[in-house]
Amino acid sequence: MTMKTGLKKAPKIRIGVLYGGRSGEHDVSLCSAASVFSALDRNKYTVTAIGLDRDGRWYVQENPEIISDKDFGRKMALKKKGTWLVNHFEQKNKLHLYDIKNKNKEVIVDVVIPVLHGTFGEDGALQGLLELAMVPYVGADVIGSAVGMDKDIAKRLLKEKGIPVVPSVTVNKQHWRENANAKNIMKDALAKLGLPLFVKPVCTGSSVGVKKVKKKESLAAAMNFAFQFDNRVMIEKAIDCREIECAVLGNEKPAGSVLGEIIPQHEFYSYEAKYIDPNGAALKIPAQINKSLSDKIRKIAVEGYMALGCTSMARVDFFLDKKTGKFYLNEINTLPGFTSISMYPKLWEATGLKYGDLLDKLIELALDRHEKKLEIKTEGI
Ligand SMILES: Nc1ncnc2c1ncn2[C@@H]1O[C@H](COP(=O)(O)OP(=O)(O)O)[C@@H](O)[C@H]1O
Ligand SMILES: [Mg+2]
Structure with missing residues (x-):
């Protein structure tokens, strides 16, 4: 006698691993993504690698590949093939991607893992897009990411x-550019925080734009350097x-x-x-x-x-x-x-x-x- 167990194999969750992106941490993201992509359990998930180039274009990787980079080690390759359209209004709770030249190549994702560090990936911008798409995603949501x-x-x-938190002052670029202000800002910061100091853009990561300032004569240069990366700069007491x-x-x-x-x-x-x-x-x-x-x-x-x-x-x-x-x-x-x-x-x-x-x-x-x-x-x- 055969028994019907009624057990049906649960369908695999379709995961989209997003990586690359428009930030100074593009390469770091390729490395993180290589580890995430290879470790996801294929018994539970089907995994699509989706590379975002430095201009923010999305590319579904039809043959995802992990390569070796002399500086960065193991990283995801990012092949720019096809013209992929992200359609987030097609179906609630899913992200659809099509190659507009070949609609049969549609990809559907149930959960997104954005392995995107820094600007546009970690700052709430992408999270906003995923909220519009109503698709579940890993990582902080819009508010947590932005803050x-x-x-x-x-x-x-x-x-x-x-x-x-470390004592600091935050300076706006406009305020800084008015020369008399720059002098006063530096004077006040030095009086409040002493030396040495750290100067950093408010919204970067990976230490981009960060400088340690040991002499007061170096402060202006560190400020101007940091202002290349953001419109607000933080001067912090060095600990x-x-x-x-x-x-x-x-x-x-x-x-x-x-x-x-x-x-x-x-x-x-x-x-x-x-x-x-x-x-x-x-x-x-x-x-x-x-x-x-x-x-x-x-x-x-x-x-x-x-x-x-x-x-x-x-x-x-x-x-x-x-x-x-x-x-x-x-x-x-x-x-x-x-x-x-x-x-x-x-x-x-x-x-x-x-x-x-x-x-x-x-x-x-x-x-x-x-x-x-x-x-x-x-x-x-
Ligand atoms: N106030 C500080 N005192 C001592 N070291 C600092 C200070 N601020 C930054 N640093 C050094 O600079 C690094 C990068 O600064 P951080 O604020 O973490 O920016 P990021 O977001 O780029 O990582 C820190 O890991 C630390 O080594
Ligand atoms: Mg840090």
Whole structure:
């Protein structure tokens, strides 16, 4: 006798991995995407690699390939074949992509994983598009992404919660360009913050545009340099610090990982130390910090994450003053580096969640957040 089990194999979730994009972190994204693309469990998911070129055009990769780059290591190739149209109005909760020259090549995606660091990928712009499409996606939503990217607004929200942040002043380009103001701005900043200082664009990542200023004569040049990358620049007191990071994961009830430490071999954790020099920085997991302090930092990491309206995931970075032992929340990265050796997945691995399982969890969180958003009434009273 045969028995009908009634068990039907669940259809695989169709994942779209987005990578590349219009930011200074384009190459970094190709590396993160190579790890994400290869680790997704093909028993659960069908995976489409979708490369965004430096002009923002989308290309479905028909034969996705991971290549080796002499500077960046393993990375996703980005082949610009076809003329792909992103159609986000075709069907609710799905993203459709067509090659306009060959409509049969339609691709449908149930969940997007935007592995796009920096401008247009991490700052809420792409998240806005995905909200319009009503498609579930991994990572913070519009508000968390936008606020996480803006070091000035983020700081104000953190301060409001009583979370310690590094003293700073933020300067507008227009204000700076009026020469008398420039002199006064520098005078005031030096009086308030002393030397050395850090000067950084408000909305970049990967240390792009960041300079350490040790002499007051170098401040104007550092400001002008940073203004190339943004219309707002932050001048911050330099902290002689250890750099401590915590990985946070979750929607309504986020959890923090064990802490890690970045030990830069350069004067600070610059772009070169991050990506160019293979020995630019050492990662220490877990960070050698006593339990009560690390519990406190982990708790503040989660509070900071919630203060900025983050969901899904973020890496929360701290400065720990070597002399005073005081810590400051430096910044929250909503799309942190995601190669298999990057801090964010490594911290979860050390906390007991393997790389592949972390991806499963992120997809689950994306679907859960999406479902809850669909419950929200958008018309009528
Ligand atoms: N106030 C500061 N004191 C000490 N080091 C700093 C300060 N601000 C930035 N840095 C150094 O510059 C790096 C990059 O600055 P950060 O604010 O994290 O910008 P990004 O978003 O580009 O990573 C930090 O990891 C740290 O090494
Ligand atoms: Mg940083």
